[in-house]
Every structure is written in C-alpha cells, then in structure tokens.
Amino acid sequence: MPTSPYAIEVDHLTVSYHARAALLDVSVRIERDQLVGVIGPNGAGKSTLIKAMLGFLKPDVGSVTIEGQDVQKVKGKVAYVPQRGSVDWDFPITVREVALMGRYQRIPWYASPSAADREAAKEALAIVRMTEFADRQIGELSGGQQQRVFLARALAQGSDILLLDEPFAGVDAATERAILEVLERAKKTGKTLVVVHHDLVTAAEYFDKLILIKQRMYAYGPPQAVLQEDLLSKVYEGRLRIFGKVFKEETT
Amino acid sequence: MMYELFIAPLTETYFQKALIGGSIVAVVAGVVGCLVVLRKMAFLGDALSHAMIAGVAGGYLVMKLMFGIEAHAPGMLLGSLLAAVTTVALISFVSSISRIKEDTAIGIMYTGVFALGVVAVSIFRHYIHIDLMHFIMGDILGVADSDLWVSAFVAALVLTVLILFFRHFQLTTFDPIMAASIGLPVLLLDYLLTTCVSLVVVSAVSMVGVILVVGLLITPAATAYLLCDRLDRMMVLAAFFGVTSVIGGLYLCVWLDSAGGGAIMLFCTLQFLVVLAVAPKYGLLARWLRLRRMVPQQIVEDVLTTILRYAKPTPMQVLRQYVENGAGLKRAIRQMVQDGLLRDRQGVYLLTEKGEQEAAKVLRAHRLWETYLQTIGTPQEQLHATAHQLEHLRSDGTVEYLDEKLGRPAQDPHGRTIPGE
Numbered sequence: 076m077p078t079s080p081y082a083i084e085v086d087h088l089t090v091s092y093h094a095r096a097a098l099l100d101v102s103v104r105i106e107r108d109q110l111v112g113v114i115g116p117n118g119a120g121k122s123t124l125i126k127a128m129l130g131f132l133k134p135d136v137g138s139v140t141i142e143g144q145d146v147q148k149v150k151g152k153v154a155y156v157p158q159r160g161s162v163d164w165d166f167p168i169t170v171r172e173v174a175l176m177g178r179y180q181r182i183p184w185y186a187s188p189s190a191a192d193r194e195a196a197k198e199a200l201a202i203v204r205m206t207e208f209a210d211r212q213i214g215e216l217s218g219g220q221q222q223r224v225f226l227a228r229a230l231a232q233g234s235d236i237l238l239l240d241e242p243f244a245g246v247d248a249a250t251e252r253a254i255l256e257v258l259e260r261a262k263k264t265g266k267t268l269v270v271v272h273h274d275l276v277t278a279a280e281y282f283d284k285l286i287l288i289k290q291r292m293y294a295y296g297p298p299q300a301v302l303q304e305d306l307l308s309k310v311y312e313g314r315l316r317i318f319g320k321v322f323k324e325e326t327t
Numbered sequence: 328m329m330y331e332l333f334i335a336p337l338t339e340t341y342f343q344k345a346l347i348g349g350s351i352v353a354v355v356a357g358v359v360g361c362l363v364v365l366r367k368m369a370f371l372g373d374a375l376s377h378a379m380i381a382g383v384a385g386g387y388l389v390m391k392l393m394f395g396i397e398a399h400a401p402g403m404l405l406g407s408l409l410a411a412v413t414t415v416a417l418i419s420f421v422s423s424i425s426r427i428k429e430d431t432a433i434g435i436m437y438t439g440v441f442a443l444g445v446v447a448v449s450i451f452r453h454y455i456h457i458d459l460m461h462f463i464m465g466d467i468l469g470v471a472d473s474d475l476w477v478s479a480f481v482a483a484l485v486l487t488v489l490i491l492f493f494r495h496f497q498l499t500t501f502d503p504i505m506a507a508s509i510g511l512p513v514l515l516l517d518y519l520l521t522t523c524v525s526l527v528v529v530s531a532v533s534m535v536g537v538i539l540v541v542g543l544l545i546t547p548a549a550t551a552y553l554l555c556d557r558l559d560r561m562m563v564l565a566a567f568f569g570v571t572s573v574i575g576g577l578y579l580c581v582w583l584d585s586a587g588g589g590a591i592m593l594f595c596t597l598q599f600l601v602v603l604a605v606a607p608k609y610g611l612l613a614r615w616l617r618l619r620r621m622v623p624q625q626i627v628e629d630v631l632t633t634i635l636r637y638a639k640p641t642p643m644q645v646l647r648q649y650v651e652n653g654a655g656l657k658r659a660i661r662q663m664v665q666d667g668l669l670r671d672r673q674g675v676y677l678l679t680e681k682g683e684q685e686a687a688k689v690l691r692a693h694r695l696w697e698t699y700l701q702t703i704g705t706p707q708e709q710l711h712a713t714a715h716q717l718e719h720l721r722s723d724g725t726v727e728y729l730d731e732k733l734g735r736p737a738q739d740p741h742g743r744t745i746p747g748e
C-alpha cells in the first residue's frame with residue numbers, strides 16, 4: 076500500500092547535458108488525483124523533466140520517487156503518451172493492437188496475450204470512445220483519435236500515473252475539448268496526470284495545478300498562483316506582451 | 328511442352344537444392360526484413376553483406392594459420408559477424424563524432440571494409456581459396472549440402488527468436504520509449520536483431536551474392552508492407568513473397584539460361600512493382616481511383632447555385648452550360664444524388680431541402696463577396712466573376728466576418744437579396 080502521500084516526488088533534481096544544466100535543483104511534490112500542467116518556454120527542460128519521471132535519466136544530483144519508491148526500481152508504474160510527431164503512423168498496427176501493448180508488461184515472455192488482457196484493452200478503448208475504430212490502422216485516424224488511442228494504451232497499462240507530452244499539439248479546438256474530457260475522466264478514476272502544455276491561455280482552465288519551469292523551478296501550485304505577471308515575465312523574458320490576454324482573463 | 332517447362336527442372340538435383348535452399352533463406356529473410364524495413368535500417372543489410380568478405384577472409388586466415396584447418400565454416404561465420412558488427416559500429420562512430428552524416432558514413436565504411444576484404448583475399452590467394460566471383464554474384468545453382476544445413480540451422484534459430492520475442496520486437500520498433508519505460512531491454516533487443524540480420528545475410532550471400540542479398544531482405548518485406556496493416560500478417564506475407572521470388576526466379580533462370588541470383592532478384596522486383604501498382608489500399612491504381620472518385624467541392628457548389636438560380640427543375644444542358652462540360656459533372660451529380668442534395672427526375676434535377684440549404688449558403692457567400700468587392704473598389708464588370716471564385720471560401724467564419732464588416736447588408740450590388748444564415 077502507498078507509503079507516501081505523493082504520487083511523484085522530485086527532490087533537488089539536477090540533470091545536465093554536456094556541462095549545461097537542463098534542470099537545476101528542481102523539487103516538486105505532486106499529490107494524487109491531479110491534472111497537472113507543465114509549462115515553460117521552448118528548451119526549458121519540460122521534456123527532460125518528463126524523461127526523469129520515467130526513470131530514463133541519471134540525475135547528477137537528486138532523486139525522483141514514484142509513490143514512495145525510487146523511479147529506477149518501479150518500471151511501468153508510470154505510463155507514457157508520446158508526442159504525436161514522434162510516432163510512425165504508417166506502422167502496420169491496428170488500434171486494438173496499440174491498446175493491447177499497454178498489457179505487454181504483464182504478459183510473460185513465453186505466453187500469448189490472455190482473454191483478460193484483450194478484455195482490458197477493449198475496456199480502455201471504450202473509455203476513450205474508440206471501440207468502433209478497433210480494427211483501423213492507426214494512420215487512418217484523425218489527430219484527436221490518434222491521441223485517444225495512445226491514451227487508451229496508457230489506461231490499459233493500469234498505471235496510476237500518466238505522463239503526456241504535448242497531447243494538444245496540432246489538434247483543433249473541438250478535438251482539444253474531447254481529449255481534455257478523457258483526461259478529466261481518467262482523473263476521476265484515480266489517475267494522476269502530468270501534461271506538458273504550451274498554451275498559456277488555456278493552461279489556467281485545463282489544469283488543477285501548474286508547474287512553471289525554465290531549468291529552475293519557478294512555481295508549482297494552482298493556476299491563479301502560478302500565472303502571475305512577475306513570474307511569467309521572469310520565465311518568458313521579453314516575450315511577455317503577447318500574454319497580456321492571460322492576465323486579463325485571470326483578473327476577471 | 329508444359330512438362331519441359333515446369334516439371335523437367337524439378338527432376339534435376341541442382342534445381343531441387345536451389346529451390347529448397349533458396350526458399351529457406353527467403354522465408355527467414357522476408358520475416359526479419361519486415362523489422363529491417365520498419366526500423367528504416369535497410370543500410371544495415373548492405374553494410375553487413377559488404378563487410379562479410381573481409382570477415383570470411385579473416386576467419387579463414389586465422390583458422391588456417393593458427394589451427395591449420397582449411398575453410399573452417401564456423402570460423403568464417405564468426406569472422407563475418409565480427410566484421411559486420413565492426414562496420415556498423417564504425418558507421419555510428421564516424422557519424423556521431425564528426426560532421427559527416429550517416430548516409431555518407433555508410434558509403435565510406437562499407438566500401439572500405441569490402442575493399443579490405445578484396446585486397447586480403449587477393450594477397451593471400453596462396454593460403455586461402457575464396458572465389459571472389461562466387462561471393463559477389465552468389466551461386467544458387469551450385470548450393471552445397473553444407474550450405475543447406477547452415478541455412479536451415481540459421482533459419483530455425485532466427486525464426487524461433489523472432490516468434491518468441493515477437494511482442495518485444497514489435498514494441499521496441501514501434502515505440503522504444505514505452506518499451507524502455509516498462510523495462511524491456513531495448514539495447515539488448517537491438518543487438519539481438521542485428522545478430523539475427525547478420526546471420527540471415529551470411530547464409531544468403533552464398534546463394535544470391537553480396538550485391539543482391541539486401542534485396543532479398545527488404546523487397547519481399549516492402550511488398551508485404553503495401554498489403555498489410557498488421558505486423559504478424561506482414562511477416563507471413565513477406566515470407567510468402569520471398570518463396571515465390573525464389574521459385575519464379577529459378578524458373579526464369581533455367582528458361583533464359585541466366586545467372587540464378589540475378590533472376591531471383593529480378594522476379595522479386597517485378598513482383599514488387601506489380602503489387603505497387605495494384606495493391607488494394609496502398610497501391611498506385613487504388614490511389615489514382617481514389618483521386619478520380621473525389622468530386623471537387625467547387626463543381627458541387629456550382630451545380631447547387633445554378634439550380635437555385637434557374638428556380639425550376641434543371642435539365643443537364645443548362646448545367647453543362649453553366650458549370651462544366653465533361654465527365655466530372657456526371658460524377659458530381661451522381662455523388663450529389665447519393666448524398667441527398669439532388670433529386671433526379673428523368674434527366675432534370677431539382678434540389679432537395681438539404682440541397683436548398685447548402686445552395687443558399689453558397690449564394691449568401693457569393694453575394695456578400697460581391698458587396699465586399701464593390702466596397703474595396705473592384706470594377707463593376709469583374710464583380711461577378713471574382714465573387715464566383717471567392718464564394719467557395721466559406722470556412723472558419725469567413726462569411727460571418729464579411730457580413731459583420733459590411734454592416735450586415737440586406738442586398739448585394741445588383742439589388743438582389745442576400746439570404747440569411
């Protein structure tokens with residue numbers, strides 16, 4: 076049973092590439108059942124933070140703890156939804172098979188997927204409303220549907236923590252709504268979701284908590300607390316003018 | 328006649344051996360080739376086959392000089408593997424530490440290693456007896472029993488590995504990040520696959536030669552790729568296409584009295600081209616038909632407004648006059664009847680309710696564009712023609728923008744009513 080009240084604990088994390096700090100002394104504790112957005116300018120280390128939470132990076136200093144255990148020791152507790160641009164959409168694979176991949180961790184290497192595995196994949200597809208597309212090749216889907224398939228895979232994995240890399244990139248407003256709805260539902264079933272997001276205007280509306288980073292941790296908390304003019308002007312430097320709209324929406 | 332053509336070759340031992348050996352190699356090459364194609368590493372097969380000659384020469388020399396064993400097959404096999412892995416390592420080393428890009432690094436390294444092999448074989452020609460031509464062209468019609476055994480063993484081994492670890496290879500190929508996140512040994516699987524590819528290449532070189540082996544690896548897989556939406560089916564089909572290439576190629580070779588390896592790859596390539604042309608989903612013909620079937624939105628909208636303006640059941644001649652004269656119109660009308668926009672009453676056409684709504688939208692856009700064009704000073708005589716082009720721009724609130732900007736006019740410049748939303 077959970078020994079820690081936090082889903083993810085990042086503790087004094089410093090990660091470097093070629094003597095350049097991608098993350099510097101980042102500490103954050105993410106509570107359970109939250110929809111958390113990670114915001115910051117390009118090259119701020121958002122993807123690095125996600126990779127660290129997946130246990131792919133060896134930190135220079137610091138640690139990442141998933142539900143009280145060291146991230147290196149808990150393979151598969153965290154499910155990952157890749158960026159749409161990083162997937163080969165011509166790959167010969169159907170929607171059903173992608174969802175089934177979520178179960179691969181539980182299937183012993185010598186066995187075939189069991190009826191229970193197939194059932195779990197089917198359920199996951201039902202949650203994201205993709206059942207009718209189960210036999211389609213993934214390239215035949217629209218952008219939002221593609222995103223939902225990978226969400227289904229993450230749900231089938233049964234992890235309580237989901238990391239999503241820019242799920243709203245390159246989809247239209249209606250699709251964005253549909254994806255958000257699925258995320259909300261996942262949250263209600265007891266998942267913790269950490270989402271890399273680039274749109275400050277929608278950030279306040281979509282997420283319970285925001286992480287604002289640029290190498291260093293600038294803020295973590297409810298959107299109203301994070302989307303402060305002085306904080307944003309520090310992180311986004313000269314490009315602040317375009318965000319005038321954000322502040323107005325916040326203050327009304 | 329039929330007997331002469333098809334059955335007679337089958338009675339010859341050399342043909343039987345070629346058929347069996349070739350098929351074994353083609354099956355496993357096709358299956359492993361699917362992963363090679365999907366991982367975009369076709370160059371690996373090429374690098375491996377070219378490196379092989381250096382490896383074989385090295386293995387031969389070492390075994391002969393150190394142990395005095397002539398043409399020791401396992402020694403040569405090991406040498407090939409070492410040479411192949413070295414070549415691949417050199418390629419990634421050069422492309423990662425210098426400004427040389429990978430494709431150039433590949434070109435340099437595998438020709439370099441190949442040249443090393445050729446020079447070694449010719450310098451030590453008194454010690455080692457390797458037929459260079461055999462290496463380059465292959466000799467499927469002279470398959471030795473030992474070659475058959477080696478390829479059967481390799482095929483069994485590689486197929487076992489691929490079937491046992493199918494899911495692992497599928498996931499690491501499709502999404503290596505997820506594979507790593509659930510704890511699959513991604514790097515180890517990569518090495519395992521490279522080893523499998525090397526084994527297949529080594530066992531295939533003696534049959535089709537250094538130059539053609541890469542074709543046997545990727546062409547059947549690519550052919551299957553055009554027909555399948557699932558990896559397991561793609562593998563089965565790739566194996567099938569590999570075998571048909573061998574069978575077809577061998578007959579070609581007997582009938583035309585040509586080189587065996589060449590005939591096989593020629594047949595394999597022709598087979599690919601045929602599938603490329605006629606594949607039901609990803610073929611050229613299907614693509615062409617899809618494009619042809621698409622009815623341009625512009626024609627649809629022109630038909631709608633023409634009928635709306637004509638204001639009574641419209642005969643084909645009128646549509647021909649105002650819209651377009653050609654096959655496109657007929658197809659458009661058929662599609663529109665299907666979509667419930669038009670009703671066909673023995674050669675005259677009228678709008679359905681849905682058609683009328685659509686037509687009104689286009690007309691509204693047309694008249695708003697005309698009004699807009701007039702306000703920006705477009706000459707009177709160009710109003711209609713330009714608006715006719717612009718009326719098709721109606722998405723993303725374009726029309727609403729015009730309406731608002733013009734102060735929601737009730738009439739267009741010709742005094743006609745602008746339909747409401």
